[in-house]
Amino acid sequence: MQDKAMLMIPGPTPVPESVLLSLGKHPIGHRSGEFSQIMAAMTAGIKWLHQTQNEVLILAASGTGAMEAGIINFLSAGDRVVVGCNGKFGDRWGEVCDAYGLTTERISAPWGQPLNPDDFKAVLDGHRQKPSKAVIVTHSETSTGVINDLEAINRHVKAHGQALIIVDAVTSLGAVSVPIDEWGLDVVGSGSQKGYMIPPGLAFVSVSPKAWEAYKTATLPKFYLDLGKYRKDAAKHTTPFTPPVNLFFALKTALEMMQAEGLEAIFQRHQRLMQATRAAMKALNLPLYAADSCASPAITAVAPQGVEAENIRSLMKKRFDIALAGGQDHLKGQIFRIGHLGFVGDRDILAAVSALEAVLAELGYTNFTPGAGVAAASRVLSTA
């Protein structure tokens, strides 16, 4: 059967039909009053989603573009930065810092485990002579399904006083609460193909007044990613460079859907989907890669034993047209990842788990009672 694919990867995530219909509209001129009206209307929605009064700037880029902008706009060559590294994306932000000649100090934890907030305290305390200018933390580590304790790390950063906190919220925003103003998060980057429920192509960066102060003296070179240009034009409800207008149409529709559902309901749904998925994996005796205490509400990584992760992925695709994500870098072939982020509902989890049971049986994996995964997921979904 064709044209009935199901995305259970951590991005691109499923897109509602109404959003696709908005996306497929004929573009309008981006220097028109109509476009400015759309931008103005969305500004409120975007701030609502970000739980902030800070400016949230919209770029034509991937999440990496957002994070690079979030780093380079506020720093100068030689500045000391601390980067939390416990997965592919934390590692990537370290590479960005290196590429720009920052003095990069990495705080690491093994992939699959969370960063230890106390490590941040220790490192920041040690930087009395040349204080760190920024601390970069990946909230939900997409590569491993681990959520880092951003609140605790941020408390240490705030106690230290000087450093900006720069957050990769690419797979946390819209899945779990990221209370930017309440916690005082200076820079938060995200991308459209995740919790936003729209296709890839838009990137978002929220910027605090403290970060804008740092912007004034930051000297790393930039032009397309110069957030000052976006800020200036956003005040007039426009953009410095031609925006992907069709993705803005899609964003408008998606934000309306999110506002109708409500932030708390969205977060609760993601919690429920995560718990159901994890309960199912446990019932199928498939080891979870991240512990319950640091499980991301967006992605569940599974490290199967007695059956190959890649065989599961390819048979899920072939038999049921369900896309699961594989492991990245050294985890390739070691894990598979189930995305339950964005436009995902209870039915999707049951469909994925029941298909997984069929695939496991077909692959000769016998370490489970048929139906146990679905029953476990169902139990969570009916009570959580």
Add this chain to the structure above:
Amino acid sequence: MQDKAMLMIPGPTPVPESVLLSLGKHPIGHRSGEFSQIMAAMTAGIKWLHQTQNEVLILAASGTGAMEAGIINFLSAGDRVVVGCNGKFGDRWGEVCDAYGLTTERISAPWGQPLNPDDFKAVLDGHRQKPSKAVIVTHSETSTGVINDLEAINRHVKAHGQALIIVDAVTSLGAVSVPIDEWGLDVVGSGSQKGYMIPPGLAFVSVSPKAWEAYKTATLPKFYLDLGKYRKDAAKHTTPFTPPVNLFFALKTALEMMQAEGLEAIFQRHQRLMQATRAAMKALNLPLYAADSCASPAITAVAPQGVEAENIRSLMKKRFDIALAGGQDHLKGQIFRIGHLGFVGDRDILAAVSALEAVLAELGYTNFTPGAGVAAASRVLSTA
């Protein structure tokens, strides 16, 4: 009447229905075999459009992102570069060079006039001690409707021998021949919302082997715009960062349409549309901002006398839902610009010109014989 807008601006340009339907399809995973098949299939089409065997890399960005990538990947701080400036976009590439600490030498011509190729010879000849590393030229200057004599400028660059030629082909590619291999153009940047007939959000950069040689020693900092990353992944038919997959669907459909029409036919169509538009403006006694000898086949800029440019634009919008572009920077209010780029046909020109006649009459402009513009355009379209 709603929902019947007509774009006659130099971008976003009109998008065919079949392209919109492709755009509105549900996304697929970008790490899937299906996506790689689409990328592989498109590679041939993109090279065909660029008339090159060079690699053409695809970024999620605007045309400015493409041009910034095309500049910073091949240069180091302090390198001497020559930038042709005769409009907003030439000026912008100069600003990019300044932002990255390049030693920027500008060759200027007044807005509305073409760059003088001999000026490039003189400047390059004068750089014996510290030769220029690159010459940056805007082919079709979108802000003024002037096309620069890229072939002649490039001959001087080639005679000089050392410098890379970096071309902004944002509104020339797909409208007029840009024979990259025949002329030996090292770096050529473009954007999806122009001749490509798809909405904004994708940017393209073609890179010659000589430019890749320069890449090896270039030290300007970059990450998201690091073309080496795109090159490495393009060899495996994938991208380093999440691509806007829906715009790739659209691109595939648009390329198929372009290949069915044929390159020569596309260029001839743009010539015909340009000539018809210019003939109409002359018949209406509306002064053309650029001379015939340097007229861009993508955009015609008009500097009306006896009637306000902005009044024409707003009444065209209000009465007929036709979007024309205004002047930029100091040309605001001085000119209006008619885009005839991409998915534009004879009927569109006749519709725009006849609507313009109605608007001129309504605004009290009497310096024309009613019907003269349409008759002039019609004459060109039936013979050219």
